[in-house]
Amino acid sequence: MTQDGPIEKEQLVYFKIGGIIRKYRKEKDMKLLDLSAITGIGSAMLSKIENGRMIPTIPTLFTIIQKLGISPEVFFSQLNADNKFPGYYFLPKDQFTAYEKEEGAKGFEYFSILEHSMETGGAFQISILQLKPGASRPLVTTSAYEFIYVLKGKVDYMLEDKSFEMTEGDALFFDGNIAHVPLNRSRQTVSLLVFYLFTDARS
Missing domain, CATH: 2.60.120.10 (Jelly Rolls)
Incomplete structure (x- = not known):
C-alpha cells in the first residue's frame, strides 16, 4: 500500500479495508459490477480487495470510498488501531x-x-x-x-x-x-x- 498524504500506514489495520468496503456496498444494495461501473476499477480487482487478497493503493481506495459516498474521516476512523506492540498477545x-x-x-x-x-x-x-x-x-x-x-x-x-x-x-x-x-x-x-x-x- 502506498502512502500519499498524512495517513500513517503503521496506524491502520489493513485487513479491515475489504470488509468495510463490502459492508457499505451492500448497504447501498450494489453489486460488484455496479461499483466497478462507477469507479472504473475492474470487478475482479474489487473482489480481491473486498476478500482481503489485495491491499489497494491510496488513490484506488479514495476512488472507491468517494463513489460509495463515505467521507475519508469516517472510513479511516474504522481502521485506526493502537499498533504499539506490548511484547505479547494472549489470544483465547x-x-x-x-x-x-x-x-x-x-x-x-x-x-x-x-x-x-x-x-x-x-x-x-x-x-x-x-x-x-x-x-x-x-x-x-x-x-x-x-x-x-x-x-x-x-x-x-x-x-x-x-x-x-x-x-x-x-x-x-x-x-x-x-x-x-x-x-x-x-x-x-x-x-x-x-x-x-x-x-x-x-x-
Whole structure:
C-alpha cells in the first residue's frame, strides 16, 4: 500500500479495508459490477480487495470510498488501531473472529486469530480455515506470501498445475500470486492454519 498524504500506514489495520468496503456496498444494495461501473476499477480487482487478497493503493481506495459516498474521516476512523506492540498477545480461542473471504465459496469457514500492521511496513494476518467436505471455490491469487500448516485431516493443495497431498503436520509456503485452492476430498472437516504476509513491495 502506498502512502500519499498524512495517513500513517503503521496506524491502520489493513485487513479491515475489504470488509468495510463490502459492508457499505451492500448497504447501498450494489453489486460488484455496479461499483466497478462507477469507479472504473475492474470487478475482479474489487473482489480481491473486498476478500482481503489485495491491499489497494491510496488513490484506488479514495476512488472507491468517494463513489460509495463515505467521507475519508469516517472510513479511516474504522481502521485506526493502537499498533504499539506490548511484547505479547494472549489470544483465547473464543475470541477468534469469523469472517468471509470469498463470496459464494462453499464450505470455507475462516476465523481470524491475529491481524497486525508492522511499524517497519507491511502487515500480516493469521487465520484458521475450516474446510468442509466437498468445499469448493475457483482458483484465486493473493498479493501476499502464504504459509499453510495442516492442523487436522488431509487436503490436496493446488498451485496452478501442481498438487500437494498434505496431512497433519505438513506445511506449504508459496507466493500467493500463484493461483491456488485447497481441496478436501475426504468426508471429514480439515483444519488449516493460514498465515498471510503482506509487504509494501507487493501492495
